[in-house]
């Protein structure tokens with residue numbers, strides 16, 4: 001069975017109940033003929049529906065035996081054949097077997113319908129789970145589990161609608177390429193996961209963390225209290241001390257404020273944080289060069 005039958009269920013129940021009632025209740029001859037024709041039409045109508053091959057066989061059997069009963073009943077009306085022993089014995093029996101088979105088919109149809117609805121519900125639940133998983137994958141980075149660049153831009157839209165403000169921290173790992181080159185890509189991946197965990201551990205309450213590129217992260221912090229960020233940066237440097245030393249990398253951070261006036265253009269906020277980050281990187285490099293020259 002490939003699709004749900006279009007046969008109106010209530011009409012079928014109504015017709016079957018009527019036929020059952022009249023089949024077993026003694027009635028006038030002409031009324032019996034009408035009911036017989038109705039029953040045959042109903043079986044023929046059901047045969048036209050897509051209930052599957054097995055059901056078609058049962059319906060054909062019902063149609064055959066009920067049809068034989070009707071023919072026997074009609075032959076019984078011919079004066080020459082009146083009270084013929086074979087007709088007397090067969091007409092009612094065939095008709096009742098036909099009605100019985102039809103009831104059997106009907107119960108089977110209801111069962112099929114329920115199974116089909118259960119299957120459909122299972123498929124719908126599976127499709128919903130798959131949809132949720134796809135949208136999770138679309139907004140998350142597989143490696144670190146952090147939200148990705150697409151999610152960041154969605155967040156900008158949400159923050160613009162809610163008139164939010166705060167500080168965006170743009171974080172870039174320095175020298176990350178040499179980790180891949182010296183230790184291999186697998187260790188590079190592990191380092192990215194470690195840094196992601198350290199960001200999650202240290203980020204101020206209410207922050208959202210994103211991985212927006214190879215070794216680039218963004219932290220959105222919903223407050224504008226500057227001292228609070230410097231505390232966080234110190235904490236991040238402290239937490240990552242061992243990781244940075246063992247892989248010979250460093251972390252550069254650039255800050256840029258976001259507020260309702262600039263949230264509609266996230267690229268400007270990112271570019272501003274990026275510039276601040278490069279400035280910090282250059283200052284730190286100059287600092288380390290002058291420190292080395294004193295040694």
Ligand SMILES: Nc1nc2c(ncn2[C@@H]2O[C@H](COP(=O)(O)OP(=O)(O)OP(=O)(O)O)[C@@H](O)[C@H]2O)c(=O)[nH]1
Nearest residue numbers: 172173174175176177178180185186188189214215
């Ligand atoms: N292991 C790993 N490496 C990645 C991934 N995505 C990008 N990369 C690599 O990360 C490196 C990033 O390049 P850069 O930003 O130039 O590396 P860098 O040495 O940190 O450069 P600076 O930021 O200028 O110090 C490239 O070599 C990419 O191949 C990833 O998912 N896993």
